[in-house]
Amino acid sequence: MPLxxxxxxxxxxxxxxxxxxxVVSLMAAFYSQTLMSFLVHPVPRCTKGLGESTGGHCAVIAYTDLLSPFTTTVKVCFxxxxxxxxxxxLYQLWAFVAPGLHRxxxxxxxxxVSAAVPLFLSGAWLAYTILPISMRVLLxxxxxxxxxxxxxxxxxDFIVRMVLIFGGAFELPLLLVMLNxxxxATGRRMASWWRGVVMGVFVFGAVATPTTDPFGMIALAGPIVVLYFIAVGISLLNDRRRCSADTDAELDDDEASPLDLTLEPIGRVAGVPAARALPANASGEDGA
Known part of the structure; x- marks a missing residue:
């Protein structure tokens, strides 16, 4: 096809x-109140009036300006x-890219794709599950x-950010499998990264989760570490399958082949006497 x-x-x-x-956003507008109640459910709500002392046990959710209810509803519906x-x-994107791919x-x-969707949903579900604990810690x-x-x-914004962070972080092991x-990257090389990966994942969990307790960090970093080792295991099995099909699969493209530098006498060449192996003019005669 032309450009x-x-x-x-x-x-x-x-x-x-x-x-x-x-179309789906317009249909969701009829259920906007239900969707907003579902999203703010992790927040411990106060039964007292606005402005009364609540301490750190609950919070009052309010709109700060006149357009805030409208803009928030539009954001939730979108x-x-x-x-x-x-x-x-996603199918439309796939239909545009697929003709350029091999079988x-x-x-x-x-x-x-079949693995990415469950992984993202698992991360989103985990984020929504621990959000009440995170809210209580922050409050x-x-x-x-x-x-x-x-x-x-x-x-x-806070809830959506947490869901996206957890869902996106759960895609890291899938990225490693794709690289393999x-x-x-080989499975053996990824296995050698385990110290740095575990340290980096826990640092990422501490930075990504806004809570000051270690529960949120462990809740995010623990499953990712487990998924990382699963990805390493899958990569090792794939490397073994690749080596069984091609014995030179693990050789580096820039690696030089070993050379046989053993010195041998040239008395015989492939079982032929030296006198017959050398050309006629090699004895010093011009053959004229």
């Missing part, structure tokens, strides 16, 4: 994806539209006699 046809195909695919997001319509726009590349893509810093009044849009299947 113009590719651009026209991309435009049509993008239009279909945007249309699906728009987020629901992107998530619920993801099969449609084995398409097969690997199916496997990776527990509030001194006595004070009230926690949280803007609704800030609460939603692409031949960039």
């Amino acid at each position: 113009g046809e590719h651009l026209r195909e991309l435009r049509n695919r993008l239009a279909k994806g945007v249309l699906a997001i728009t 987020l629901a539209g992107v998530i619920i319509s993801s099969p449609v726009w 084995h590349e398409r097969r690997y893509t199916y496997w990776f 527990g810093i509030t001194p006595a006699g004070s009230a926690n009044i949280l803007p609704m849009d800030k609460v939603l 299947f692409a031949g960039i």
